[in-house]
Amino acid sequence: MKKLLIGTAALAMVAGAAFAESHSVVRLGTEGAYPPYNFINDAGEVDGFERVLGDELCARAEMTCEWVTNDWDSIIPNLVSGNYDAIIAAMSITPEREEVVAFTQNYTPPSPSAFVAMGDVDLSGSVIAAQTGTIQAAHVTGMDGATLLEYPTPDETVAAMRAGEADAVLSDKDYLLPVVEGSSGEIMFIGDDVPLGGGIGMAFRKSDPEMRAKFDAAIQSMKDDGTLNEMIAEYLGEDSPAF
Structure with missing residues (x-):
């Protein structure tokens, strides 16, 4: 993480x-x-x-x-x-x-972080969920036009996206891989990987x-x-x- x-x-x-x-x-x-x-x-x-x-x-x-x-x-x-x-x-x-x-x-x-979403999302103008206190959250705060929503756990960031509270999630790719693979195509990686840490x-x-x-x-x-x-x-x- x-x-x-x-x-x-x-x-x-x-x-x-x-x-x-x-x-x-x-x-x-x-x-x-x-x-x-x-x-x-x-x-x-x-x-x-x-x-x-x-x-x-x-x-x-x-x-x-x-x-x-x-x-x-x-x-x-x-x-x-x-x-x-x-x-x-x-x-x-x-x-x-x-x-x-x-x-x-x-x-x-160092391993990449990644964005996931439930469709095409313009990351520069979207609401992005990340876990509180993470380098992913810090990265979102530096993105032009993006709005950060912080949650206590990574599972809550994904749940917020599913509920429509956020447009995308930024997290460790290692964490997101099983989320994407288990979503039957509902959740997908978008944009480029983000090298952090x-x-x-x-x-x-x-x-x-x-x-x-x-x-x-x-x-x-x-x-x-x-x-x-x-x-x-x-x-x-x-x-x-x-x-």
């Missing part, structure tokens, strides 16, 4: 207590509402690409994972205040976020450099042995950008 932190409150929050190097448990915060990256399955458990990835990274870092879900709009403030120890939630690496948190290297390359990484408090370094090394090891590319292909699709 290529998301941009909005709201200045998080920028003012002081870092929580550092996660001691001796700890063997790391609490991973995710949204649980952004398939195929993360979602809640029928058993009520976190599932998806980032669940499998996070468990593997914890194993390589010799940590035990505990998963915590949190609404997107407060996911960074709750990391900073100590409610969990890392974010793994389709969060794009952006300069704005780097003012507040410390990222690992990316575990997915610098890839997705894990976010840590700036006071936890040792913990961040362990996960950074684990990500690198998965890049080196090819398992990360295999996981990307399995969960995000063969056409999803890989390393």
Whole structure:
């Protein structure tokens, strides 16, 4: 999910207590509402690409994972205040976020965002739905003539378009692909793909450099042995950008 932190409150929050190097448990915060990256399955458990990835990274870092879900709009403030120890939630690496948190290297390359609609739409003069606090929402605000409608979850953006509240949706293409494929032709991609963000990484408090370094090394090891590319292909699709 290529998301941009909005709201200045998080920028003012002081870092929580550092996660001691001796700890063997790391609490991973995710949204649980952004398939195929993360979602809640029928058993009520976190599932998806980032669940499998996070468990593997914890194993390589010799940590035990505990998963915590949190609404997107407060996911960074709750990391900073100590409610969990890392974010793994389709969060794009952006300069704005780097003012507040410390990222690992990316575990997915930059991948495109895309527009979908239920017919021909002139994007320059349309109402476009995007999830609150995302880099897609920020992109829409910079489009000439476009009006942004923000919703708490990506599913609500699609529902708003279906209901006629919005003319189009801008979101991660990885998220939109199954939406388009499952619509029986009702929803289609329009316009060109939009390259946004610098890839997705894990976010840590700036006071936890040792913990961040362990996960950074684990990500690198998965890049080196090819398992990360295999996981990307399995969960995000063969056409999803890989390393």
